[in-house]
Amino acid sequence: MNQSAGNTFSNNSPMLEVRGLSVSYGEKQALKALDFSIQEGEWWILAGPNGSGKTTLVNAVTRGVPSTGTIRWRGKNLRNMNSREMAGHIGVLAQNRSVDVSFSVGEVVQMGCYAHSTGWFGKLFRNDRGNKESSRQGRSIPASCFSEERAVEDALKAVGLSEMADRSILELSGGELQRVFLAQVFAQDPELLILDEPANHLDLVYQKQIFELLAEWIRTPGRAILTVVHDLSLALAFGQKGILMSEGKAAASGDVREVLSRDHLQAVYGMDVHSWMRKMLGQWDE
Amino acid sequence: MPVKEKGNENSIRKARRTYGLFVYLFFAGITLLTFLLCVSTGSVPVPAGETARMLLRAVLRQDQPQTAFTSIILSSRLPRVLCVALTGAALSVSGTAMQGLLKNPLADGSTLGVSSGASLGAAAAIAFDITLPSLPFAGTFVLAVVFAFLSLLITLAIAWKMDHSLSTNTIILVGVVYAMLVNSILSLVVTFASDKVKNITFWTMGSLAGAGYSGALVLSVSLAAGGIILFRFAGELNAFAIGEDNARNIGVDVRRVRWIILAAVSLMTGICVAVGGSIAFVGLAAPHIVRRITGPNHYRLLPAAAFGGAVFLMLCDLAARMILNPVQLPIGVVTSMVGSVLFIGIFYRGRKGQV
Amino acid sequence: MKNRKMRAIAMMTGVFAAAVMMAGFSGRALAAETEAKESGAAVTVTDMKGREITLEEPATRVVALSAADCEILYAVGAGDLLVGRGEYCDYPAEVWDVPSVQSGMGTNIEQIIALEPQVLLMSSMAQTTEQVTQLEEAGVHVVVSDAQDIEGVYTSVRMIGALLGKDAEAEAVVAEMQEKLAALAEAAPENEGKTIYFEVSPLEYGLWAAGNGTFMNEVAELLGLTNIFADVDGWAQVSEEEVIARNPDYIVTISMYFGEGPTPEEEIMGRAGWDVITAVQTQGILNLPNNELSRPVPRLADGAKMLEDFISGAAEEEEAEEKPAA
Numbered sequence: 001m002n003q004s005a006g007n008t009f010s011n012n013s014p015m016l017e018v019r020g021l022s023v024s025y026g027e028k029q030a031l032k033a034l035d036f037s038i039q040e041g042e043w044w045i046l047a048g049p050n051g052s053g054k055t056t057l058v059n060a061v062t063r064g065v066p067s068t069g070t071i072r073w074r075g076k077n078l079r080n081m082n083s084r085e086m087a088g089h090i091g092v093l094a095q096n097r098s099v100d101v102s103f104s105v106g107e108v109v110q111m112g113c114y115a116h117s118t119g120w121f122g123k124l125f126r127n128d129r130g131n132k133e134s135s136r137q138g139r140s141i142p143a144s145c146f147s148e149e150r151a152v153e154d155a156l157k158a159v160g161l162s163e164m165a166d167r168s169i170l171e172l173s174g175g176e177l178q179r180v181f182l183a184q185v186f187a188q189d190p191e192l193l194i195l196d197e198p199a200n201h202l203d204l205v206y207q208k209q210i211f212e213l214l215a216e217w218i219r220t221p222g223r224a225i226l227t228v229v230h231d232l233s234l235a236l237a238f239g240q241k242g243i244l245m246s247e248g249k250a251a252a253s254g255d256v257r258e259v260l261s262r263d264h265l266q267a268v269y270g271m272d273v274h275s276w277m278r279k280m281l282g283q284w285d286e
Numbered sequence: 287m288p289v290k291e292k293g294n295e296n297s298i299r300k301a302r303r304t305y306g307l308f309v310y311l312f313f314a315g316i317t318l319l320t321f322l323l324c325v326s327t328g329s330v331p332v333p334a335g336e337t338a339r340m341l342l343r344a345v346l347r348q349d350q351p352q353t354a355f356t357s358i359i360l361s362s363r364l365p366r367v368l369c370v371a372l373t374g375a376a377l378s379v380s381g382t383a384m385q386g387l388l389k390n391p392l393a394d395g396s397t398l399g400v401s402s403g404a405s406l407g408a409a410a411a412i413a414f415d416i417t418l419p420s421l422p423f424a425g426t427f428v429l430a431v432v433f434a435f436l437s438l439l440i441t442l443a444i445a446w447k448m449d450h451s452l453s454t455n456t457i458i459l460v461g462v463v464y465a466m467l468v469n470s471i472l473s474l475v476v477t478f479a480s481d482k483v484k485n486i487t488f489w490t491m492g493s494l495a496g497a498g499y500s501g502a503l504v505l506s507v508s509l510a511a512g513g514i515i516l517f518r519f520a521g522e523l524n525a526f527a528i529g530e531d532n533a534r535n536i537g538v539d540v541r542r543v544r545w546i547i548l549a550a551v552s553l554m555t556g557i558c559v560a561v562g563g564s565i566a567f568v569g570l571a572a573p574h575i576v577r578r579i580t581g582p583n584h585y586r587l588l589p590a591a592a593f594g595g596a597v598f599l600m601l602c603d604l605a606a607r608m609i610l611n612p613v614q615l616p617i618g619v620v621t622s623m624v625g626s627v628l629f630i631g632i633f634y635r636g637r638k639g640q641v
Numbered sequence: 642m643k644n645r646k647m648r649a650i651a652m653m654t655g656v657f658a659a660a661v662m663m664a665g666f667s668g669r670a671l672a673a674e675t676e677a678k679e680s681g682a683a684v685t686v687t688d689m690k691g692r693e694i695t696l697e698e699p700a701t702r703v704v705a706l707s708a709a710d711c712e713i714l715y716a717v718g719a720g721d722l723l724v725g726r727g728e729y730c731d732y733p734a735e736v737w738d739v740p741s742v743q744s745g746m747g748t749n750i751e752q753i754i755a756l757e758p759q760v761l762l763m764s765s766m767a768q769t770t771e772q773v774t775q776l777e778e779a780g781v782h783v784v785v786s787d788a789q790d791i792e793g794v795y796t797s798v799r800m801i802g803a804l805l806g807k808d809a810e811a812e813a814v815v816a817e818m819q820e821k822l823a824a825l826a827e828a829a830p831e832n833e834g835k836t837i838y839f840e841v842s843p844l845e846y847g848l849w850a851a852g853n854g855t856f857m858n859e860v861a862e863l864l865g866l867t868n869i870f871a872d873v874d875g876w877a878q879v880s881e882e883e884v885i886a887r888n889p890d891y892i893v894t895i896s897m898y899f900g901e902g903p904t905p906e907e908e909i910m911g912r913a914g915w916d917v918i919t920a921v922q923t924q925g926i927l928n929l930p931n932n933e934l935s936r937p938v939p940r941l942a943d944g945a946k947m948l949e950d951f952i953s954g955a956a957e958e959e960e961a962e963e964k965p966a967a
């Protein structure tokens with residue numbers, strides 16, 4: 001990993017640069033020539049109505065679906081990276097899922113260390129001697145010094161599940177489960193964290209928890225977040241930059257308040273979203 | 287089985303680690319005991335002391351007296367039980383890997399059409415006299431493995447055409463349809479080769495009766511190769527067991543790993559079919575029982591499944607040999623009885639959402 | 642799923658084969674009383690299921706589904722009356738020129754009716770009642786021939802002879818068979834105490850032996866031999882170790898040889914651990930691959946003769962070997 005270069009240019013060269021990204025499902029063009037670039041420290045929001053291409057965009061960037069156009073990671077073609085290398089840079093938290101295998105919480109979180117594991121022979125002979133207090137800024141950690149125990153423990157502590165490491169994931173509530181997978185992606189220690197509606201269908205208390213955890217996570221330098229959100233208030237509360245998607249295209253992108261302007265939302269959602277949201281909030285007045 | 291310790295350090299270390307030496311010795315001990323039980327029990331009663339002396343002499347490479355008992359134990363029972371144990375282990379490990387990979391507790395070699403393909407290959411070798419000089423049963427053996435791989439290629443190619451992400455449902459669907467196709471081709475082969483029908487039909491019932499030390503050697507080589515490859519991918523299998531997208535997200539090269547796992551599985555399945563015919567449900571029943579003890583973590587599940595499969599099939603074989611003594615049942619009859627009951631059980635539980 | 646289907650096919654084939662071949666547990670075959678009524682040339686026979694069939698005159702167009710019935714037809718000199726045969730009929734060679742119809746589980750009724758036979762000969766296992774009804778509605782007389790032992794072979798030969806107006810020929814065939822077997826039975830005391838093992842399927846596919854109630858067993862008894870698997874009913878899968886422990890003096894294998902690799906005899910001689918068996922040590926292994934001892938036909942007597950010749954030949958060799966030593 002070319003980390004000296006990364007540090008030198010960290011403030012002006014983008015982490016992730018996307019140009020002309022397009023995805024087609026047969027005849028249907030699901031994503032049409034999208035451009036954006038993410039800098040370190042930025043929290044990007046991906047908003048738009050259902051079917052506007054948000055999840056497709058996430059999948060295209062993470063190579064889950066075939067796409068055309070350029071995707072560069074710190075100047076390097078992302079498509080040329082192997083899966084493990086990419087996972088070391090970009091972590092993904094998918095929409096909350098159903099699980100049916102009785103892994104323990106610790107086991108699931110530990111899987112996040114896959115990108116940093118040194119392979120089979122490394123595992124056989126390394127025996128986890130690298131319990132050094134390594135700087136969590138991280139990608140700088142050489143694989144041989146990366147301590148899985150420490151990473152898992154820190155991740156569990158971060159999401160507040162330290163006491164549950166031995167519990168089966170089948171016994172958890174939806175919110176606990178989503179935090180387990182968040183811990184997994186924390187243990188993966190990526191630079192860019194991509195989340196697809198991380199708080200969807202969760203109780204408000206978990207929604208609050210998860211976004212506060214993300215806000216804490218991004219405070220460490222050298223990190224960035226891209227979140228798909230449905231709730232535009234959340235977008236405004238946490239995002240700095242944003243893309244408003246409409247029919248596979250970016251209706252607007254840039255500063256989040258700019259992007260979610262009354263006119264843009266009127267064009268995309270076909271309604272006066274601002275008035276509606278205010279009216280909703282007005283219900284809470286004493 | 288190991289008691290859950292308290293404390294995070296331990297539980298986290300446990301998450302990835304395989305069993306310790308002690309547990310392996312325990313497994314090996316149970317397997318060895320079963321092995322000895324199966325070697326010393328058979329339709330012809332041989333005194334246990336006699337058996338023990340013979341085995342000891344065999345281990346010490348001393349000369350054996352030429353008696354019916356030595357023939358029975360050393361030439362018939364020992365290689366057979368050895369082959370049964372190795373076949374059980376290989377099929378069980380294969381089934382475990384398929385179930386993890388496809389995230390489907392009902393998957394095993396046959397779901398992908400691998401064992402169907404292997405059967406067709408072996409049947410074709412018998413029907414059309416495809417043999418290799420100087421090697422015993424090499425024709426059936428090579429063709430079974432080749433057809434197993436071929437089946438894999440065809441199934442996955444079709445699945446890939448239908449769905450570029452090779453989702454598990456597509457693979458299983460295509461695998462089942464492919465197995466049906468292969469079965470009809472097999473019937474066609476049987477029809478055309480009518481003078482050898484008897485051989486093919488007896489062979490498809492699955493028989494390890496004639497299995498010798500050469501069979502055991504081939505089986506152990508394939509089990510070692512396939513087993514080591516699969517164990518090396520235990521972490522990836524864990525990720526697949528949670529879900530394919532989870533595997534991709536943590537950095538698993540989903541397509542490549544899937545190919546390797548499927549290749550290892552078809553190698554082991556093909557060789558098992560070539561040596562002993564199709565023995566149904568071993569890859570389903572044994573891992574299911576073992577998983578109840580070990581949990582889903584493949585670092586522990588895979589090695590335990592190898593031992594468990596060996597013990598399971600040895601006991602099934604013992605039952606097949608002893609139930610109607612001196613008449614022998616085909617081993618597949620016993621595994622099918624146990625397996626289909628379990629199959630319904632798993633399916634029922636799966637329906638109720640509590641696998 | 643696939644495995645189960647294949648197993649089902651295999652099992653059914655095995656069960657079918659065993660049930661057709663073995664005698665015994667279903668009791669004696671019903672003696673078919675054949676009363677060929679000379680007057681008006683009308684023929685009435687009772688078939689081996691006890692059904693009474695009356696033909697206005699001896700049949701001239703016959704379809705035979707089982708290989709045994711085909712053979713008997715030729716044996717009584719009525720091969721030219723055969724207009725259709727089951728697909729597995731293979732003896733004598735002329736039978737190959739007769740149009741083949743699907744038999745067994747896939748019996749093709751339309752094919753049979755199209756051949757316009759007056760009589761259809763078949764064994765009792767393969768066809769359903771519906772199929773028989775269909776055939777009879779189409780004017781085909783269905784006659785069941787189902788010999789379970791040597792006595793049953795005589796019955797079916799006489800019955801087929803009667804159906805075709807070949808009573809004299811049938812009687813001659815039966816007499817010849819009886820004569821041959823009676824001659825062989827005289828040798829029985831010499832073979833007293835000798836044991837024999839009939840191998841139906843080779844080790845590679847799981848050993849199957851002919852046990853009690855099979856023609857092979859009956860022939861063995863006739864020759865004074867003891868079948869080592871007389872305690873097993875019909876054709877059954879047995880274990881290798883049991884063969885070794887029961888140590889037969891002679892082995893008969895019915896495996897076919899396809900011209901490559903070791904012959905069935907060589908294959909048995911080469912089996913690991915079988916060198917302790919007397920039959921292997923004295924080369925007392927005979928291959929009878931052409932259903933000589935497994936099909937209910939007059940050739941059974943020839944098969945029995947081949948076996949007796951082999952055994953007496955082997956015994957002489959043994960004596961010849963022993964003499965110089967002594």
